[in-house]
Amino acid sequence: MTTDQEVAALTIPEQIWLWLRLNMVEIAGAFAVLVIGLLIAGLLSRWAQKALNRSPRLDPTVSNFLANLIKYALWALVLVTVLAQFGVETTSILAALGGMALAIGLALQGTLSNVASGVMILVQKPFKVGEAITVDGITAVVQNIGLFTTELKQFDGLFVMVPNSELWNQPIVNFNRHPTRRFELIVGIAYDDSMDQARKELLALAEADQRVLPDPAPQAFVASLDDSSVGIGLRVWCATGDYLGLSWDLTEAAKARFDAVGISIPFPQREITTKTA
The missing domain is CATH 3.30.70.100 (Alpha-Beta Plaits)
Structure with missing residues (x-):
């Protein structure tokens, strides 16, 4: 058994080598959890994306977004599990992650609103690419629907980019939806x-x-x-x-x-x- 005084007398490389020898089992277990967890997260993410792509109501952009969201959530879970192998208090980590998520959410409130509106537009499909719409006094053809903005082309050839939150909160007239x-x-x-x-x-x-x-x-x-x-x-x-x-x-x-x-x-x-x- 090595005392604290003996450890203090060692050089930094020797202390690191000693810590590695004493925690070899925990390190091996944490590494195994990390590798297996990342593999499972990737498999579940790909499985979720394939399952979501089978739904005719979901746009491929939404499927990719939800699949990535599942992957990142699993990554965070794996990271917390690995840290728990070394005796780190996970409650404080989860609290810190929650506080960080809240701060990021407040800082990116407008951006997250556009993302949420983009997801709703892609799921509800009030308009599709190639359809002519009128929204907030703008009459144009939809060119591209992204998670943050929607690109429109007016009939005079002008390019218009509209944040998704503004589109979702306005009445939309679709000229091509009915036959x-x-x-x-x-x-x-x-x-x-x-x-x-x-x-x-x-x-x-x-x-x-x-x-x-x-x-x-x-x-x-x-x-x-x-x-x-x-x-x-x-x-x-x-x-x-x-x-x-x-x-x-x-x-x-x-x-x-x-x-x-x-x-x-x-x-x-x-x-x-x-x-x-």
Whole structure:
């Protein structure tokens, strides 16, 4: 048995060699726990990633994030177990790790909020890459969805990067989620023109266009009585991919058809009556 005085009389290399000899069993056990623990953590992480990738609701980015989270948590558990082999008080270590996690969480509150929002976006999927959306006054096509930010491309070609927390906390309009859309056209005609004829002409245009779906059937109606005109409305349903082209073509065709049959589209007018005393 070596006394404290004898240990103190040794040089530092000799003290290290003595400590290694006295704790050889603990060192071997800790090394074994470290190696086996890291191997198990890697296996469980890969197994979790494969299991998560089988779910159609989870994006690959979310699967990777959750798999890495499991791996790092297992690493921390292995580290605490190894330190316990040498008699280190694990309670204080866990308390220190908890305090450190709290400090990091407070310092990175905005970043963690973006990560949480990114995970929710990838899980709930209010939009996907390639879909056109409107959010907070921005209309653009989704280019990439990350854990921190989402990249958008406006229709004029401009690049927009939005933090995920701002996207998740705003109402999102998705133009491509449903396979069909309704298009509504309102054309003003003169009060002297026939409303019934105008409705029939618009319905004839809709029926002649193959992009207009028969169900729900096209509708033509009197939409408004304005100061200088009567608004005649047309509602049709079409495939989402045909919406833009159909809206342009029906608007142009309505003007040409009304001109051809003598239905006028009046300019704004105002009648002024002057009374003399």
